[in-house]
Amino acid sequence: MKASNFPWELVLTVAMRQFGWPPYHVWQMTPREVLMATATSLSASKTPSRNELDALAARFPDMRSTHDR
Template identity: 35%
Template structure:
């Protein structure tokens, strides 16, 4: 246990990729510095294309409605 006011214990942490974030925000996205610094990590990841919106699959009722609205032709064309 460390004494109060003493040095923090050393831990193995990977460095944050500041160069990559700055290049993405300032060069690739051409954001203003204040906008880059105001962005959340999720906003940065989304702007980088790392987060994609989730799409829901059609349910059976939706598929049945589509099939009824657009039936296959009886005879091939």
Template identity: 35%
Template sequence: MNAAAGKATLSEPSAFPWEMVMHVGLCVLRLDPKHFWALTPREFAAMSGAFRPTAVQIGRDDLNALMALYPDQSGGLDG
């Protein structure tokens, strides 16, 4: 079935990554199994770094503005 034929396409949901979650909780964080299994998903996400700040990325417009403010100087390493 496809959307062009007027039929909605549904993809299968991906399986929960139990092996990875258990590895992080039990091996990386070294949690006791009793404490690991008592965690809520939100608590585990916080402990495993899911809520860490993301790096700010500069866009092309900002880069161009900085280059206009601070042009390359001659007399550097190659001249």
């Protein structure tokens, strides 16, 4: 990945705001280490599309339990 394409703003936001890492901690890591450490948080921040929600609803339909009566 070219340095100009690296999502620095997003990665630094996640690292400092969500993880509470100080800037010096982030800058001691390589870009690959930062991405690996923040990968779950970065992907979790994506809002699913309507189609993705519909697919999940079809795959995991709501089921009535005996407590719903």
